[in-house]
Amino acid sequence: MKNTTFKALEHVIDFILRRRVAVVVVVAAITVVMGYLAAHIEVKTVFSDLLPKNHPYVQVNNRFKQTFGGSNMVSIMLEVKKGDVFDMTVLRKVQEITKALQKVEGVDNYQIVSLASKKLKEVRASTSGIESRPLMWPDLPKDAAAIKTLREAVLNNPLVYGPYVSIDMKATLITADFTDGTVDYFKAYRQIKAIADAARGDGVLVRVVGEPILYGLVNYYLTETAQIFFITVASLVVLLLLITRTWHGTLLPLTTGVVSAIWALGAAKLMGFHLDPLVIVVAFLITAQAISNSVQLVSRFEDEVANGASSTKAAARASLLNLFKPGMLAVVADAGCVLVVALTPIPMLEKISYIGTVWILSIMVSALVLTPVLLSWCRLEKRYAHPINIQPILQRILRLCSSIVTSPARYGVAIAALVIFVxxxxxxxxxxxxxxxxxxxxxxxxxxxxxxxxxxxxxxxxSDRMFVVVGGDKEGALKQPDVLEGMEKFQKYMEAQPEVGGSISLADVLPAVKRVLREGNPRYQELGNSANENGELMYMFVSGADPGDMDRFADPQALNGAVTLFFRDHQGETIRTAIARVKDYIADHPMKDAHFMLAGGLVGVLAAVNEVILNGQIEAIAFALLVLVVCCTVTYRSMAAGVFFMIPVLLSNTLTFSYMAWKGIGMNINTLPVVALGIGLGVDYTFYIVDGIREELHHHGDVPRAIAKSIASAGKGVLITALTLITSVVLWSLSSLRLQADMGVLIAIWLFISASSALFLMPALVYLFRPKFIVGSKRHPIELAADAEPAVA
Structure with a gap:
């Protein structure tokens, strides 16, 4: 006990307490500077940050998104209750929306497609030649006859009838893509919402979807998110004050959390990072860690005062001296678990990892230094802030924990934990x-x-799209009949998947042109018999068209083309099935003059994200567990310690994953950080309980007595933290964002499992198995401590 390291720690603590005014001044000065920086941090969502770096799907998407359509596409549907869309009221709304979209900030004007745009054309043949002209641009139909002509043109055009006018003709679609990197989601959301609101009425329903709308909504709810955050903090204050009955027991843990948050956000600004509103719940989780460490110190401080400490400075010194090791171990282990998230090559996760690591490491100062320094100024006599006393209830709960753990019921606890784990x-x-x-x-x-x-x-x-690029080996490859036939067969193969609603490619365009050349005879709706014939059909389609009209199907050199697949959802299973089917088709049907390249569009980049997360999840959990094992092994100089402390982590992970599976919460880019943080959070409380047992065994060799004393002391801090944080975090269920509500529940589950493991399971296992690193052995017995520690004047 009285080794060189311990004495060095004593000297450091004594120095901090002697210079406590200077310590507070320095911490305050740094906090002011960091607070200024934190006040200027941007809160926004950047979609490119959600995409994995250097993934082949993302590379294909970035290479071809300007022509074949990217992942920031917005779809606007106009639906009529009576009649069909071939009505002047509806058509006028389509035209107004199409024109208004051109003024939306960040929109790609060449990627706006609707009945009223120049992109949707019909090909007509006459004695004077082939004519390609827009369906309804620049003017609306002038009379009923013109509307009838428009209807017939749509019904005879497979590129429009189905993709942009519904089969029952009661709805029409308008799509617009945005330029990645320049789109401001909140501005785009507000502007498009205003356009949609203006178009509603007259029996027309307007529906809008797309990633810019989705992430714009996230920013729209930012005010509500901030309100819930402050309500949660306020409830935390009330609960801490109710339970602790003292101002120092309430304000010091909150001060710890605030200082850590300010330092982390200031550091994020220095690193050039922004704060994504979707991860604000993660911020609360880290703040919970800071509060937990501070509560433990306050609880131990009150025990030292109750046990007759000569002064509050001596009580603060003893508290930090005894809790420094478990507190430091908790901080280092948590920081390491969060840092491994950076191994997942997704920019947002990397930024969360770096910010979270700094945030947790700042707890070394905010909790392990600032809290005992501020406690040293408190008074020995306890003054209660209110008359309500729930301490007897807490003590009864802790006595119940001790009685269960130290009685034969401990076997039931261990068996129940094993059954639950399996x-x-x-x-x-x-x-x-x-x-x-x-x-x-x-x-x-x-x-x-x-x-x-x-x-x-x-x-x-x-509404969700994925494009698969058909890359030719040389210019003009897309004119080859075997390449076009391969595209056509690929489309039919992919459309057999129920979630794929349809597809479109150059192989759909050329047969339609050939049919027009044969006076609309459906028998001739087929591909050309040679590359030259297909080249002529392509020329006829683009003749008289604007530059870029052919881009969504193929490039001008006929070197690269796209098969665009339309998906009814983007569930993980749907995407994995589609990608697997694409790969199977490519393997079984090689083409002579071209090859397939996966994959772009929203579904394509989500496939990349899911693949990275599937690998990253296993990797992150494995490395986080390795970090935990290493930290525990080094701290307690025993491999058994690393294995022992994995037990509550594995239990909390399996239970949380089960809850996620039960409630339909997928493992995605938004939930992965919480999982990594949960590995550290799942064991923090246990560090304090186990170290309390070890400390007590330095005074006597009675294991049951040591367990009971540790639960009564360190367990009180665990119980206070768990009760306050679990109750307050449930308020996130009020959020309009389901993700935040789900994450709030996950945090509450993790806290509950962690606290339950610390109070019941782990003490029971200590009693049952008597790990040598805790209770000692004949070869390495636990040293007896001195009867009294020297006090600080």
Whole structure:
């Protein structure tokens, strides 16, 4: 006990307490500077940050998104209750929306497609030649006859009838893509919402979906998120004050959390990072860690005062001296678990990892230094802030924990934990990687956005798109009949998947042109018999067209083309099935003059994200567990310690994964950081309980007595922290963002499992197995401590 390291720690603590005024001044000065920086941090979502770096799918998407359509596409559907869309009221609204979209900030004007745009054309043949002209541009139909002509042109055009006018003709679609890197999601959301609101009425329903709308909604709810955050903090204050009955027991843990948050956000600004509103719940999780360490110190301080400490400085010194090792171990282990998230090559996760690591490491100062320094100024006599006393209830709970752990019931605790671990572990295999339900998991199923997505997918082929590039080996490769036939067969193969509503490619365009040349005879709706004939059909389609009209099907050199697939949802299983089918087709049907390249569009980049997360999840958990094992092994100089402390982590993980599988919460880019953080959070409380047992055994060799004393002391801090944080975090269920509500529940589950393991399971296992690194052995017995520690004047 009285080794060189311990004495060095004593000297450091004594120095800090002697210079406590200087310490507070320095911490305050740094906090002011960091606070200024934190006040200027941007809160926004950048979609490119969600995409894995250097993944081949993302590279294909970035290379071809300007022509074949990227992942920031917005779909607007106009639906009529009576009649069909071939009505002047509806057509005028389509034209107004199309023109208004051109003024939306960040929109790619060459990627706006609707009945009223120049992109949708019809090809007509006459004695004077081939004519390609827009269906309804620049003017609206002038009379009933013109509307009838428009209807017939749409019905005879497979590129329009189905993709942009529904089969029942009661809905029409308008799509617009945005330029990546320049789009401001909140501005785009507000501008498009204004356009959609203006178009509603006159029996016309307007529905809007797309990633810019989704992430714009996230920013729209930012004010609500901030309100819930402050309500949560306020409830935390009330609960801490209710339980501790003292101002120092309430304000010091909150001060710790605030200082850590300010330092972390200031550091994020220095690193050039922004704060994504979707991860604000993760911020609360780290703040919970800071509060937990501070509560432990305050609780131990009150015990030292109750045991007759000569002064509050001596009590603060003893508290930090005895809790420094478990507190430091908790901080280092948590920081290491968060840092391994950076191994997942997704920019947002890397930024969360770096910010989270700095945030947790700042707890070394905010909790392990600032809290005992401030405690040293408190008074010995305890003054209660209110008359309500629930301490007897807490003490009864802790006595119940001790009686269960030190009685034969401990066998039941261990057996129950084993059964729960096995069953939850088996059920956890049902956890899905990627989105687990149709629609967006960020919003509630009955949200306007998700109901709009359902309606659009019901009327059309699908609002989510993926393009597979057909790359030729030389210019003109796409004119080759075997390449076009391969594209056509590939489309039919992919459309056999139920979630794929349809597809479109150059192989759909050329047969339509050939049919027109044969006076509309459907017998001639087929591909050309030679490359020259297909080249002529391509020329006829683009003759008289604007530059770029052919781009969504093929480039001008006929070197690269796209097969665009329309999906009714982007669930993880749907995407994995589609990617697997594409790969199977490519392997079984090689083409002579071209090759397939995966994959672009929203579904393509989500496939890349899911693949990285599937590998990253296993890797992150494995490395996080390795970090935990190494930290525990080094701290306690025993491999058994590393294995022992994995028990609550594995239990909390299996139970949480089971809950996620049960509630349909997928493992995606938004939930992965919480999982990594949970590995550290799942064992923090146990560090304090186990170290309390070890400390007590330095005074006597009675293991049951040591367990009871540790539960009564360190367990009080665990119980206070768990009760306050679990109760307050449940308030996140009020959020309009389902993701935040789900993450709040996950945090509450993790806290509950962690606290329960620390109070019941781990002490029971200590009693049953008597690990040598805790209770000692004949060869390495626990040293007896001195009867009294020297006090600080």
């Amino acid at each position: 069953l939850s572990g088996l059920y956890a295999f049902n956890l899905k990687v990627g989105d687990a339900n149709p629609g967006s998991p960020i919003l509630w199923p009955d949200s306007t956005y998700n109901t709009d997505a359902t309606a659009i997918n019901h009327k059309f082929q699908g």
